Amino acid sequence: MAAPGCSAPGLWVRRSGQCLGSLFTLYSKPLCSAAAAAAASRPLDAQRLAERLRAQKQQQKTKEPAPTNPVQRRVRELVRFTEQLQRVHPNVLAKALSRGIVHQDKDLVVINKPYGLPVHGGPGVKLCISDVLPVLAKILHGPKAKPLHLCHRLDKETTGVMVLAWEKEVAHQVQELFRTRQVTKKYWAITVRVPVPEAGVVDIPIIEKEAQVAVTQYQVLSSSLSAALLELQPITGIKHQLRVHLSFGLDCPVLGDHKYSDWNRLAPQKLSAGILKKLGLQQSKARHLPLHLHACQLTLPALQPQKEELNLLCRPPRYFVNSLRRLGLKMPSRDHSAGDEAAQPGAQ
Numbered sequence: 001m002a003a004p005g006c007s008a009p010g011l012w013v014r015r016s017g018q019c020l021g022s023l024f025t026l027y028s029k030p031l032c033s034a035a036a037a038a039a040a041s042r043p044l045d046a047q048r049l050a051e052r053l054r055a056q057k058q059q060q061k062t063k064e065p066a067p068t069n070p071v072q073r074r075v076r077e078l079v080r081f082t083e084q085l086q087r088v089h090p091n092v093l094a095k096a097l098s099r100g101i102v103h104q105d106k107d108l109v110v111i112n113k114p115y116g117l118p119v120h121g122g123p124g125v126k127l128c129i130s131d132v133l134p135v136l137a138k139i140l141h142g143p144k145a146k147p148l149h150l151c152h153r154l155d156k157e158t159t160g161v162m163v164l165a166w167e168k169e170v171a172h173q174v175q176e177l178f179r180t181r182q183v184t185k186k187y188w189a190i191t192v193r194v195p196v197p198e199a200g201v202v203d204i205p206i207i208e209k210e211a212q213v214a215v216t217q218y219q220v221l222s223s224s225l226s227a228a229l230l231e232l233q234p235i236t237g238i239k240h241q242l243r244v245h246l247s248f249g250l251d252c253p254v255l256g257d258h259k260y261s262d263w264n265r266l267a268p269q270k271l272s273a274g275i276l277k278k279l280g281l282q283q284s285k286a287r288h289l290p291l292h293l294h295a296c297q298l299t300l301p302a303l304q305p306q307k308e309e310l311n312l313l314c315r316p317p318r319y320f321v322n323s324l325r326r327l328g329l330k331m332p333s334r335d336h337s338a339g340d341e342a343a344q345p346g347a348q
Contacts, residue, residue: 036113036189040067055216093117093127094135098287102161106227107303108174109140109153112314115290118156120305133164152178155240157256160295161314170303177301178237186243187223187232188316190292190323191252192261194228195220206238214238216245222329229251229329231296242293255323256289278326292320 043291096114103110107109113119118128134147149171151163165171166242177183206214215235222229230252232242243260247253251262253269269286276283301309324331 009335077313079101088127090127090132094139095130097129097136098139103310103312104140107166107170108151108310109136109166109316110298110312111162111164113159113162113295115159115317115319116156119150119153119162129162134251136164137166150214151175154295155291155293158187158293158295159320161298161312162295163312173240173303181237182301184297185234185237185295186297188236188294188296188320189230189232189242189246190255190320190327190329191228191230191246191250192255192269192271193252194223195230195246195250195252198223202249204245205263206244206247208239210239212236214241214245215297216242216249217249218246220333222324226272226278227255227327227329229324229331231332236307240302255292257291257293258287258289275327278328279323280326290319292323294320297307310329 050333059340091237097111100112100114101109102112110278113129118125120130121128121213132149133149137145137148146166148164148166149168151165151171151174151252154160154162163174165174174183195218200218202218204214213236217233217235219231220228221231230246232246234241240260243254247257247260248263255275256269258268259266269277269289271281271283271286276286279289283287296314296316298312300312303310321331
């Protein structure tokens with residue numbers, strides 16, 4: 001770090017006989033003090049170099065003027081929120097998740113997964129849901145509670161219903177229900193453009209290591225000239241299925257999908273002038289727009305004899321609701337009011 005006083009793609013998609021395939025620049029400013037020069041003479045390991053670059057990037061951020069547009073301010077707040085999720089103490093994250101519980105019984109705990117929080121660890125991931133399951137269990141059942149178990153997963157950028165189990169056997173039972181397609185899953189997505197027809201089935205194989213059958217039912221719930229609110233029901237459960245089918249099957253990518261919005265290259269989503277105006281955004285800031293994909297409902301078959309099926313509902317995050325309003329789209333009337341923006345873990 002500078003001394004004081006210095007100035008310092010993974011999936012393949014096949015459609016109509018075509019296939020789709022999915023720089024890191026380092027720079028540092030010269031150091032200008034004797035101490036810094038001595039430090040620079042020593043070889044930098046990867047960790048020290050990464051810390052220096054992060055510090056320089058943070059300094060650049062603090063110099064940027066605060067946006068006056070309320071939507072741009074909200075986008076910046078959401079970016080900061082997702083960064084903070086990787087830095088908080090596990091106890092803090094577990095407490096936030098406990099405030100967003102939508103269902104709890106002797107077998108299951110169902111949470112409203114917030115945006116930007118990965119389910120599993122991986123490169124660059126400092127904190128994830130699986131890391132805090134032991135803490136969450138202790139918050140709910142006391143210090144002697146055994147860790148909760150994951151029953152399925154959602155993408156880092158996807159929000160909504162997520163099922164956890166108290167016992168490993170129950171988790172395996174729920175996982176088998178997902179695997180055998182006995183769980184009804186419904187998502188809401190805000191899309192760029194309106195699909196034609198307004199209801200139907202997308203049946204396009206997705207190829208990663210090998211071709212896999214992928215089927216999605218969809219229906220337009222509300223639409224304007226340039227955007228739509230869709231209800232999606234994935235019949236299969238292939239990775240990124242909904243995003244791929246909407247973008248490359250219907251030519252209506254999910255708003256904020258910067259991975260699958262362009263057929264030929266990986267780049268921030270290009271939005272029309274009409275959508276940018278309604279959202280109050282500049283195209284240069286569109287890269288920070290979050291993915292508008294929400295797991296709104298899960299229906300689980302009865303886990304035990306003489307029990308009823310479990311219908312789990314989860315309201316979308318605040319940024320999703322605000323985008324609907326700005327784009328002139330209407331939320332369907334349901335038991336879980338979309339206008340209810342009560343506190344939830346990291347309500348965005």
